[in-house]
Every structure is written in C-alpha cells, then in structure tokens.
Amino acid sequence: MPIFSSQAKSTLKFAALACCITLITGCAKSQPNTFTFTADLPPNFAYKAIAEYVPAKGETCTVPGGRNTAVGYNMKWRESYTSNSEIAMYRTVSGCPLVISRIKLEINSSYGKERGDFGGDFATVVIPNEVEEKYKSGFNEAGESTFYGQCQWLFRTSGKPRILRKILDCKSAEANGELDRGHPFSAYTLDQLPGKTVKMKIKLADEEKPGWGDTWVKVVGGWKRCMGKGFEDQDAYCFGNHTDFSTFKMVDGRICTIYPGCTE
Structure with missing residues (x-):
C-alpha cells in the first residue's frame, strides 16, 4: 500500500473536493472549475475586480504572508478593459488548497x-460556505444570474478657484430600478457557480445632484453655487442666501455660473 505524505494527502483531498462540488454523490469529471463574471455598465464606465481566496473548508494550511491569494482583473482599466472575466473557484498556492470567498468590485x-x-x-x-435562502441569488435556464445597481454623479467644488469635482455614488437596486439600501451586492454558494455567468448590471441616474445639501441652489436650467463668505470659504453653505452666487471652474478650464450648462 502506498504511503502518502501529509502534503500529498491534503492535495488529494482538495482534488476530490474540487471534483465533488455539486450536491450529488460522486464526482462529475466534466464539472468546470471556473465561472464568468461580466458587467453591463453605462458608457465610459469600467469595473475592476479582485477575486479573494481562503483555505478550503477543513484545511489547516496557510499561505506565507498571504501572498498570491487574490487575483485581479481589469486592474489597468483605463488602458485595457474587458467586460468578461473568467474566474477560478479553486486554486493551490504554496501547496495550500484555496477556494474563492468573494469578489471585490470597483x-x-x-x-x-x-x-x-x-x-x-x-x-x-x-461566496460563503452557506447562504440564507432569502439572500442567495438564483440562475435562469441559460445559467446566468444578474444583480442590479444604480450609480449617480454627485458634484461639488474644490479649492479657492472652486474647481468642479464629481463623486460616484452607487446603490443596490431591484430589476425594476427601485433602489435598495447599501451598495450593489450578490451572494452564491460554490455549488451554484461551475460554468455559470454572474452579471452586474448598472444604470446611470438621469440627473446629477450636489454632493451634500445647502451648497447649491436649484434654478431654471441647473444649479448655482452659493457664495458663502467668499472664495476662501471652502464649505460655502447657503444659510438662506439664495441671491449671492459664485463662479466655478469646470475641469476643462471654463469659468461657469451654472451647472451643468456653464452659462445661463
């Protein structure tokens, strides 16, 4: 009878686990070790993803320094971007069998x-070991699961010239567009994922709004920036003064009085 080292036994056990990820008895040799993550985003949007891995259930091994336990996709999204990312469910790093635990998305x-x-x-x-049924996402007959969100641009000014800056605020949403609390989110168990496609679908809100209240005033044609105590006043809250407004500078250098149209 062959004698296996503890390292070899661990590897064999992990191979069996990776093979038997379905809920049925026995191994499915054709069961893939990957699934596809994709995104349907507004024009000029991109996602960056980091797939994080942890020791598989029952494993006691560790990866020295936690190195190489994550895999990045679209990390240079400005220069090179693809909407589809093929993500492995199981990996072995430094002899330690790992399993995917979550995908962090930007x-x-x-x-x-x-x-x-x-x-x-x-x-x-x-992708935890167990998910409460009410939180677990399902797949359609084509093997695709979609979760939804909506992003909105929030605008503000920065510095003495009051340069216009934008903040992106993304919320979870239902398929019908109704907003939920929190950021876009989805949950699956490992047995759901082999060969499937997980899609994030994001809509862009029709209107932008100020980054926080009482700094801009809504007028015909857009928003006007309250002057406050002067250009040195970085907060420049309106405090009921809806007649004294300041100019601001667009990122392209234009000096404007109203956003988004620049000139009234």
Missing part, C-alpha cells in the same frame, strides 16, 4: 482628461 468612470478626474464606488459578490 465601479469607475472618468469625467475629465486628467488621471485624477474620475469617480468610483464599490460592489461585492460573496
């Missing part, structure tokens, strides 16, 4: 030409 979009002229927010796909 939703990004640029609003100007400079590298800092962009906004971003986050979303999450979690």
Whole structure:
C-alpha cells in the first residue's frame, strides 16, 4: 500500500473536493472549475475586480504572508478593459488548497482628461460556505444570474478657484430600478457557480445632484453655487442666501455660473 505524505494527502483531498462540488454523490469529471463574471455598465464606465481566496473548508494550511491569494482583473482599466472575466473557484498556492470567498468590485468612470478626474464606488459578490435562502441569488435556464445597481454623479467644488469635482455614488437596486439600501451586492454558494455567468448590471441616474445639501441652489436650467463668505470659504453653505452666487471652474478650464450648462 502506498504511503502518502501529509502534503500529498491534503492535495488529494482538495482534488476530490474540487471534483465533488455539486450536491450529488460522486464526482462529475466534466464539472468546470471556473465561472464568468461580466458587467453591463453605462458608457465610459469600467469595473475592476479582485477575486479573494481562503483555505478550503477543513484545511489547516496557510499561505506565507498571504501572498498570491487574490487575483485581479481589469486592474489597468483605463488602458485595457474587458467586460468578461473568467474566474477560478479553486486554486493551490504554496501547496495550500484555496477556494474563492468573494469578489471585490470597483465601479469607475472618468469625467475629465486628467488621471485624477474620475469617480468610483464599490460592489461585492460573496461566496460563503452557506447562504440564507432569502439572500442567495438564483440562475435562469441559460445559467446566468444578474444583480442590479444604480450609480449617480454627485458634484461639488474644490479649492479657492472652486474647481468642479464629481463623486460616484452607487446603490443596490431591484430589476425594476427601485433602489435598495447599501451598495450593489450578490451572494452564491460554490455549488451554484461551475460554468455559470454572474452579471452586474448598472444604470446611470438621469440627473446629477450636489454632493451634500445647502451648497447649491436649484434654478431654471441647473444649479448655482452659493457664495458663502467668499472664495476662501471652502464649505460655502447657503444659510438662506439664495441671491449671492459664485463662479466655478469646470475641469476643462471654463469659468461657469451654472451647472451643468456653464452659462445661463
């Protein structure tokens, strides 16, 4: 009878686990070790994803320093972007069998030409050992599961010239567009995922709004920036003064009096 080392036994056990990820008895040799993550995003949007892995259930091994326990996708989304990411469910790093635990997602979009002229927010796909039925997402007959969100641009001014900056705020949503609490989110168990497609579908809100209240006043044609105590006043709350407004500077250099049209 062959004698296996503890390392070999661990590897054999993990191989069996990876093979038997369905709820049926026995191994399905054709069961893939990957699933596809994809996103349906508004124009000029992109996602960045980091798939995180942890030791498989029952494993006591660790990865030295936690190195190489995550895999990134679209990390340079400005230069190279693809909507489909093929994600492995099981990996072995430094001899330690790992299983995917979650996907951390960033939703990004640029609003100007400079590298800092962009906004971003986050979303999450979690893959725990167990998921309460009310939180578990399902798949259609085509093997696709979609979760939804809505992003909205929030505008503000920054610095003495009052340069217009934008913040991206993304919320979870129902398929009908009704907003939920929290950020876009979905949850699955491992047995649901082999060969399937998980899609994040994001809509962009029709209107932008101020980053926080009492700093801009809604007028015909857009929003006007309250002057406050002067250009040195970085907060510049209105405090009921809806007659004294300031100019502001667009990221393209234009000096404007109303947003988004610039001139009244």
